[in-house]
Amino acid sequence: MSPSDQPSVRLRPEIVALPAYRQGQAAAATAFKLSSNENPFDPLPGVIEAVSAETAYNRYPDASALALRQRLAAKYEVGVDEVHVGAGSVALLAQFILAAAGPGDEVLYSWRSFEAYPSLVTVAGATSVRVPNRDDHGHDLPEMAARITERTRVVIVCSPNNPTGTIVTSDEFEAFMAVVPNNLLVLLDEAYAEFVTDPEAVTGLPLLKRYPNLVVLRTFSKAYGLAGLRVGYALGPVPILDAARATAIPLSVTGVAGAAAIASLAASDQLLRRVRTITERRDAAWRALTEQGWNIPAPQGNFVWLPAGEETTDIADVLSAVGLVVRPFPPEGIRISIGEEESVEKLVCMCADIVDDLP
Numbered sequence: 001m002s003p004s005d006q007p008s009v010r011l012r013p014e015i016v017a018l019p020a021y022r023q024g025q026a027a028a029a030t031a032f033k034l035s036s037n038e039n040p041f042d043p044l045p046g047v048i049e050a051v052s053a054e055t056a057y058n059r060y061p062d063a064s065a066l067a068l069r070q071r072l073a074a075k076y077e078v079g080v081d082e083v084h085v086g087a088g089s090v091a092l093l094a095q096f097i098l099a100a101a102g103p104g105d106e107v108l109y110s111w112r113s114f115e116a117y118p119s120l121v122t123v124a125g126a127t128s129v130r131v132p133n134r135d136d137h138g139h140d141l142p143e144m145a146a147r148i149t150e151r152t153r154v155v156i157v158c159s160p161n162n163p164t165g166t167i168v169t170s171d172e173f174e175a176f177m178a179v180v181p182n183n184l185l186v187l188l189d190e191a192y193a194e195f196v197t198d199p200e201a202v203t204g205l206p207l208l209k210r211y212p213n214l215v216v217l218r219t220f221s222k223a224y225g226l227a228g229l230r231v232g233y234a235l236g237p238v239p240i241l242d243a244a245r246a247t248a249i250p251l252s253v254t255g256v257a258g259a260a261a262i263a264s265l266a267a268s269d270q271l272l273r274r275v276r277t278i279t280e281r282r283d284a285a286w287r288a289l290t291e292q293g294w295n296i297p298a299p300q301g302n303f304v305w306l307p308a309g310e311e312t313t314d315i316a317d318v319l320s321a322v323g324l325v326v327r328p329f330p331p332e333g334i335r336i337s338i339g340e341e342e343s344v345e346k347l348v349c350m351c352a353d354i355v356d357d358l359p
């Protein structure tokens with residue numbers, strides 16, 4: 001029987017129509033990969049040792065990832081059950097959305113934001129409600145609050161926002177939480193929290209005690225440099241975390257990933273010094289680009305957002321041709337990770353030429 005003779009399997013049409021996850025473009029060995037907001041530093045020797053010591057590949061990992069949750073609980077002074085871990089914070093986002101929203105329900109978020117949100121909502125069978133970012137590229141929280149309906153089950157707030165790098169301030173967030181019904185799950189996606197230097201930015205952790213509907217999501221992928229090992233964590237109320245745990249694909253945090261995360265927590269000081277290097281590079285790049293005439297929102301993640309509009313694809317091609325592999329979102333702009341020092345210098349230099357040629 002040829003494939004065309006076979007009866008077609010009935011799949012969910014909305015799933016068949018979903019685009020595949022669009023990964024940051026790979027870079028040639030001579031180029032800089034600035035397309036996935038990764039950490040440019042090599043893993044610490046202590047982390048490599050911890051990974052090498054984890055050799056029981058013939059055994060399943062601890063499904064509850066207890067050792068890692070204990071370390072995180074101690075760090076944040078919360079109970080072990082108030083910590084949930086998953087194979088990256090994207091896996092956790094999927095779990096929380098599945099736990100709270102299904103067919104007929106709405107999930108509300110600002111747009112443009114993290115590309116995975118729309119797909120995760122569709123997979124859950126729910127409907128995305130996207131509220132456009134403000135003109136300054138930040139979240140419009142009052143408008144988001146106004147768009148809450150009886151069908152809204154989850155609101156996602158991303159601060160710093162991927163890809164625009166903007167933050168939500170504490171005041172904005174608290175004003176928002178004050179009007180959100182407390183039976184509506186709010187996910188505060190803080191994947192880039194460690195890079196934040198603006199004192200006005202919201203930090204979800206101290207707010208957890210005040211809001212029974214708040215969950216904070218963080219990751220080891222960015223500041224901690226473990227994107228390849230896939231570990232993220234959520235902090236929040238036990239009943240919500242338990243519901244997310246119930247949706248999880250079991251055993252997805254491997255022993256190797258858990259050991260690397262534990263070793264990274266032990267080396268936090270060293271890793272956070274690296275973060276400071278990146279934020280200094282970021283701020284210097286932002287100042288230089290702003291002086292050149294680019295209108296770039298103050299970046300608070302490990303990346304900058306060039307609102308290049310209709311020129312997005314052309315500019316990304318020019319950058320790529322000189323070995324800077326960036327992430328275009330046509331026709332809005334380009335997200336560029338802050339990586340190696342040389343890549344930032346090259347970026348600033350190229351952008352000076354590009355801005356002169358803009359219409």
Ligand code: PMP
Pocket residue numbers: 036037087088089090091114158161162189191218219220221227230231232
């Ligand atoms: N949230 C945001 C805002 C992100 O940008 C990313 C990664 N690009 C994630 C979550 C997921 O990160 P990970 O799954 O690697 O933890």
